[in-house]
Amino acid sequence: MTRMTPGQIEAFVDASAAALDLQLQPEHREGVLRYFALAADMAALLDAVPLDPHVEPALNFVPVPPGKHRP
Amino acid sequence: MTTAADLLSKSAAAMAESVRGGAVSATALAQAAFARIEATDARINAFTARTEQRALQRAADIDAKLAAGGEAAQALRALPLLGVPFAVKNLFDIEGLTTLAGSKIEREHPPARRDAVLVQRLEAAGAVLAGALNMDEYAYGFTTENSHVGPARNPHDTSRIAGGSSGGSGAAVAAGQVPLTLGSDTNGSIRVPASLCGVFGLKPTFGRLPRTGSYPFVSSLDHLGPFARSVRDLALAYDAMQGPEAGPIRDPGCLQRAPEPVAPLLQDGLHGLRIGVLGGFFRARATPEALAVVDRVAAALGAGEAVELPMVQAGRAAAFLITNSEGAALHLPDLRTRAADFEPLSRDRFLAGTLLPAAWIARAQRVRRLYAEGVARVFERFDVLLAPATPCAATPIGAETFEIGGQQLPVRPNMGVLTQPISCIGLPVCAVPVWGGSEERPAPLPIGVQVIAAPWREDLVLRVAAALEAAGVAHAPVAEPGAPT
Numbered sequence: 001m002t003r004m005t006p007g008q009i010e011a012f013v014d015a016s017a018a019a020l021d022l023q024l025q026p027e028h029r030e031g032v033l034r035y036f037a038l039a040a041d042m043a044a045l046l047d048a049v050p051l052d053p054h055v056e057p058a059l060n061f062v063p064v065p066p067g068k069h070r071p
Numbered sequence: 072m073t074t075a076a077d078l079l080s081k082s083a084a085a086m087a088e089s090v091r092g093g094a095v096s097a098t099a100l101a102q103a104a105f106a107r108i109e110a111t112d113a114r115i116n117a118f119t120a121r122t123e124q125r126a127l128q129r130a131a132d133i134d135a136k137l138a139a140g141g142e143a144a145q146a147l148r149a150l151p152l153l154g155v156p157f158a159v160k161n162l163f164d165i166e167g168l169t170t171l172a173g174s175k176i177e178r179e180h181p182p183a184r185r186d187a188v189l190v191q192r193l194e195a196a197g198a199v200l201a202g203a204l205n206m207d208e209y210a211y212g213f214t215t216e217n218s219h220v221g222p223a224r225n226p227h228d229t230s231r232i233a234g235g236s237s238g239g240s241g242a243a244v245a246a247g248q249v250p251l252t253l254g255s256d257t258n259g260s261i262r263v264p265a266s267l268c269g270v271f272g273l274k275p276t277f278g279r280l281p282r283t284g285s286y287p288f289v290s291s292l293d294h295l296g297p298f299a300r301s302v303r304d305l306a307l308a309y310d311a312m313q314g315p316e317a318g319p320i321r322d323p324g325c326l327q328r329a330p331e332p333v334a335p336l337l338q339d340g341l342h343g344l345r346i347g348v349l350g351g352f353f354r355a356r357a358t359p360e361a362l363a364v365v366d367r368v369a370a371a372l373g374a375g376e377a378v379e380l381p382m383v384q385a386g387r388a389a390a391f392l393i394t395n396s397e398g399a400a401l402h403l404p405d406l407r408t409r410a411a412d413f414e415p416l417s418r419d420r421f422l423a424g425t426l427l428p429a430a431w432i433a434r435a436q437r438v439r440r441l442y443a444e445g446v447a448r449v450f451e452r453f454d455v456l457l458a459p460a461t462p463c464a465a466t467p468i469g470a471e472t473f474e475i476g477g478q479q480l481p482v483r484p485n486m487g488v489l490t491q492p493i494s495c496i497g498l499p500v501c502a503v504p505v506w507g508g509s510e511e512r513p514a515p516l517p518i519g520v521q522v523i524a525a526p527w528r529e530d531l532v533l534r535v536a537a538a539l540e541a542a543g544v545a546h547a548p549v550a551e552p553g554a555p556t
Contacts, residue, residue, distance in 0.1 A: 016426040022407050024422065031419025036426060038484075039395055042388035043431040046438050049385045057436035058443065059291065062323045070320055 004040050009033060075103035080549045083155040083250040083304040087197065090133070090154035097130035097137075097154030097199060104156035104201055108248045114229050114552045116221050117243040119161050120168055120203040129199050130154065150197030151307045151334075157251040160237045161203035162210060162286040163187040172286035173208040173236070175219045176405055176412050187284030188322075189253055189295055189312050196311035201249050204239030208414035210255055210288035211398055211421065212236050213263050213486035214468075218414055222468050226550035227269060227516055231465035234264035234486065236288075237298070241268035244298045247549035251308055252298045257288045257398075258390055259460075259490025261296050265502035266460035266519025270547045271536065272298045273305045276526045277497025278326040280309075281316045289397045290324055291436070292390060292494060300547035302537040305501070306334040309529065333530045337537040344531065346374035347449075349458040349523075352383045355476055356488050361459035361518050364505040368520045369457055371544045372535065378456060381445035382438070383492045389435040389442065390495035396432045399424025416483065443496040450525035455535050459489050460502045460519035490521065498523050501532040503545035520545070 004012070013036050017024050024032055075095050078086050089095045105123050112118050133154055137144050147153060159165070162172040164183035171177045185191075190200060205223040207215050215223040215238025223238035225231040226246035233242040237254025241264030244252050254261045256274040265272025273296045280295050287293055297308040315327035348369045354362060369375065380386070399406070399421045406413070406422055413421060449456070462475045462485065472479045493500055502519035522539075524531040539545040 013423075013426055020403065020407075020425060022403070022422070022425060025410060028410060028419055028422055032423045032426075035395075035420045035423035039392060039423060039427055039431070042391045043428075043434075045385050045388040046392070046431070046434050049382065049438050049441065051434070051437050051441065055437045055441050057433065058439040059436055068319055068321065 003044060006037070009036055009040065075099035076106070079103050079107055080247050082301045083152060083299060084301070084307060086155050086250060087151060087153040091148045093137070097133040098127065100154050101126045101130040101156055101199055101201070104249055108201070111246050111248060111552055115224050115226055115242050115246050117204055117223055117239040117246065117248060118158065118202045119171065119205050119220055119239070122165065122200050122202050126156065126199050126201050129194070133197070147197065151311060152193060152251070153197035155198045155251060156201045156249045157193055157198045157253070158200070158202045158204050158243055158249050159187070159190060159253040160206050160240050160255060162206065162255060163190055163203070163253060164284040165190065165200065165203055168203060170286050172210065173206040173217055173219070174414070176409065183284070185284065188281045188316060190284070192312045193308065198251065204243055204252060206239055207236035208417060209398070209402065210236040210257060210260055211417040212483060213259060214483055215239065215264070216416060216468060218416060224468070224552070225268060225465045226552040228465065229552050230467055231516070232267060232468050234267035234461070234465065236260040238264050240298050241265055241270055241272070244268070244270045244300055245547070245550050246552055250300060251304055253295060254298060255285065255288065256294045256296060256494055257292045258394060258494055259487030261298065262460045262490045262500060262502040262519060262521060263487050265298055265504065266517065267465040269504040269506065269517030270298050270300055271302055271305050271504065272296065272502040272519070273309055273529070273533070274494060274500045275309065275529055276499045278324060279328065279529070280312050281322040281325040283316060283320055283322045287401065289394045291393050291397055293324070294494065300549070302501070302533055302540050303334065303337060306337055306533050310334050331527070331530070333533050336530045337533060339534050341372060341535065341538050344454045344535065345452065346372050346455045346457065346535070347376045347378035347453040348374055349380060349456050350377035351379045352492070353458040353489055356462050357459045358463040358475060360464060361462055364518045365457055365459050365520050368503070368505060368539060368544060371539060371542055374457060378449060378453060380449060380492065382442040385438050386442035386495045387488065387492040389439040390491045392427065392431055392435040393439070395420065395424035396427045439495055446496055447525070454524060455531055456523045458521045458523065460521045461486055462489060464516035464518050493521060493523055497526060499526070499529045499532050501536040503536045503539050504547050505545055
């Protein structure tokens with residue numbers, strides 16, 4: 001995966017925030033960009049791991065029988 | 072004659088024995104705990120709520136039933152934690168109190184209608200709830216520098232952090248306020264404060280203990296567990312909390328396994344155990360002081376072989392992304408409308424976490440599986456692995472960076488760098504407190520060592536921890552907290 005440039009991060013953050021109706025305040029923006037860049041670095045580490053299609057996600061769904069749900 | 076105040080510095084097991092034998096009343100013990108909290112908490116800031124009325128009522132009930140004799144008294148005397156005061160991180164539901172999870176936002180919510188399952192279970196084992204404890208907001212932090220209520224302070228040096236996110240849980244035990252607390256651990260939030268406060272902490276296998284009635288951080292990664300000043304106390308509390316849930320509402324992340332008691336196994340010793348020391352990632356991110364304590368523990372256990380975990384950096388990255396995304400998505404409605412009410416130290420991380428591409432997170436969950444399979448192969452050759460719990464001892468409150476391996480790194484995300492790859496794949500860990508560094512590098516503050524085993528082998532981590540305690544390598548003294556320097 002090609003590393004995202006600072007400009008790409010900024011564009012992605014703005015577009016995603018708009019899609020989520022999340023209005024980033026000016027005083028929060030610098031921190032958000034910094035943490036998004038850190039997450040992008042982490043994602044690059046994951047992208048370098050070869051995964052075949054049979055590697056399952058580490059999640060299990062438990063079906064809910066009648067009477068076993070929240071009130 | 073041992074007074075209740077004297078007993079407070081002893082183990083939970085000793086307290087229960089004294090109540091059982093009539094040497095001290097549960098009421099006197101509860102009063103002594105609240106007196107200690109009153110005398111020390113202005114300097115520690117561990118407690119965010121004290122349940123004094125409830126505790127004294129419950130202690131009086133215990134004393135009355137013991138005095139009445141008969142079968143009820145006999146049944147009470149069999150309880151392992153009879154009359155033992157305990158407290159819980161303020162993300163556990165306590166009937167009649169609002170569950171804050173370290174936040175300002177949750178203050179507006181109604182009180183909990185019942186206790187969390189683990190609170191119920193400890194009380195069923197005879198323990199007496201004394202209150203709720205300070206934590207990082209929504210458990211997203213490793214320092215408990217909570218801007219809403221102030222930082223939890225390290226009882227061994229009140230100018231320093233207690234660690235987090237269960238900072239109040241580590242500090243209350245270290246300060247001798249209560250002998251037993253509960254916390255949660257998503258990426259290290261039990262092991263980090265245990266390490267920095269110099270107490271024992273147990274993070275059980277993912278899916279072992281039910282989380283029903285606790286405020287979630289990252290359901291995919293959240294664990295609950297106890298802190299104590301002795302391994303036996305950890306084992307007694309852990310055993311009391313095991314087992315499938317009886318109620319209709321169950322934690323879908325809990326595997327509802329039958330209890331596998333560990334307290335009877337603590338004295339089984341080290342015979343036959345293959346113990347390795349984690350190298351590579353785990354040494355490169357530790358200070359010489361942290362490496363010295365791991366090496367002391369390894370020497371005491373006769374463990375010489377260095378072990379590399381496969382894919383460990385990718386595993387840590389997976390935990391980071393899952394945490395950032397899942398934790399943030401939980402709070403998206405509040406982040407949209409009232410971001411300014413969040414903890415300033417973690418707010419921007421939460422905001423960024425809402426924006427991560429879904430493909431990153433789906434991949435993180437698959438990498439996590441592959442990493443778990445790789446580590447499972449390591450456990451075909453070893454029973455127990457050792458690593459530092461934190462890169463260093465407690466840092467000053469307010470410190471932004473620390474130096475590891477010649478690099479200046481931010482404290483808040485990196486204090487858990489050595490715990491995060493282990494909880495990512497749900498392995499059981501006991502953090503054991505070690506003091507003094509080495510002869511070459513004496514250290515006045517503790518650093519914990521992670522004793523790690525394969526899934527469902529809490530018995531092994533507690534056996535090794537008990538051996539280290541018996542050998543005097545690990546211990547958890549009560550601190551006499553002074554004023555901040």
